[in-house]
Amino acid sequence: MTRKKSTDYSDITPDALRKLIRKGSITSPTSGMCNGYAQANLVVLPKDKAFDFLLFAMRNPKACPLLEVTDPGSRELTYMAKNADIATDIPKYRVYENGELTGEYTDVSMLWRDDLVSFIIGCSFSFEWELINADIPVRHIEENCNVPMYNTNIECERAGAFHGNMVVSMRPIPYDLVSKAVLVTGAMPRVHGAPIHIGSPKAIGIRSIDAPDYGDPVTIKKNEVPVFWPCGVTPQAVVMASKPEFCITHSPGHMFVTDIKNVNLKY
């Protein structure tokens, strides 16, 4: 998820933002838009893969926290947004066929099929909002780059065709704020929840903290410890590795903006 400053749309409502995206007026990353509202990852799969993916998410709720799952074929959401159209309301989509990226689109309505099930998945933007509110520094935001993400040796629980290791994101936290960071994010299990690991990158199979597998490296200060959270890249990586015949996702950083405030994901 790229996180570029985008102050223009910080104060409009999610509904208004989605209308602008639907018209094609916004095709950029959504970071900083609709301040306070949860943004979400999207994975769209044919019905014949949907049971296994739902099972995968159920068994790996930290890496793959489901916020909503649609009925097969439906482009509407019921809980996370009203009057939304999944096929048009994200600024940029990626389409994969048999695991290969075959195109990027600003609208996938012409590719829609009656057997598609959409999975709306929680995103760490929501807990970063809470961390900042609680005066806990979020380094990659301070340094205006992407969060560093790493492949690990932590195996996800398999479900049918879907299996693989967890991808984690890392935020350096001052020692005296680690417990607070655990409590703040632990209260938000619908957006990844508490850290999966605190302290030793090696213990979870990370060779070099300075060379993330995705995103950008960030500064770790002397009084800070690297803290690792389950990352929403995990389900995408797991789905791609299984090479489904057809799959649509959001394009990195181009998220679905919901009607739900981050603070309401705590309850």
Add this chain to the structure above:
Amino acid sequence: MTRKKSTDYSDITPDALRKLIRKGSITSPTSGMCNGYAQANLVVLPKDKAFDFLLFAMRNPKACPLLEVTDPGSRELTYMAKNADIATDIPKYRVYENGELTGEYTDVSMLWRDDLVSFIIGCSFSFEWELINADIPVRHIEENCNVPMYNTNIECERAGAFHGNMVVSMRPIPYDLVSKAVLVTGAMPRVHGAPIHIGSPKAIGIRSIDAPDYGDPVTIKKNEVPVFWPCGVTPQAVVMASKPEFCITHSPGHMFVTDIKNVNLKY
């Protein structure tokens, strides 16, 4: 769920208990057995209904908190119990065909099919254990009867063939302990979580608090308020109403005893 005193098996391990059940040595309700360990509801459905039921549970996590879902055909569990056999380790099962109860069995291995998916669902026994630990009275245990349960006007979120209203259980709580009861159970979302309603039975469509739709009436004292929790009878009622071609459940009160301590369902 009947809750008769059964002190004989209160201190043995879940694994030892399940072996006795498997041999046919125990066919009685499980209340009071393996103190401190979570007991669970069972719903078994053919794969062709499993996606919709998983979706129903995902959309109604308070009434239908899933603890584990098996791979199709598998009689083994991975997370909630080791060396368990779903088809033999519950003291009494019910079998339904097209929504009609067609038999009770102490072993369903001869009825097992390769397309069956088992859903292990959290049970209020776990949070009652925590309430009692926290010195909050649980009336139906004091009065040695079933918890009172009621049909309500609270609609569950529909998923495919599965829809219906929520069934709730009621426990009278002294006014000065209501907040504590909310906090204790709210910390356990995997076993129904916080109350769904506090105070007015009428507001949720209950006509007479003295005439529960299932279970037994209990005394509500002068300084107490009726507190309502989502009930595990909801998914069973919803499944039966959809008249699946084939379905196995536990028999009321005859639960699956897991290897997981109640206290660990908080984390």
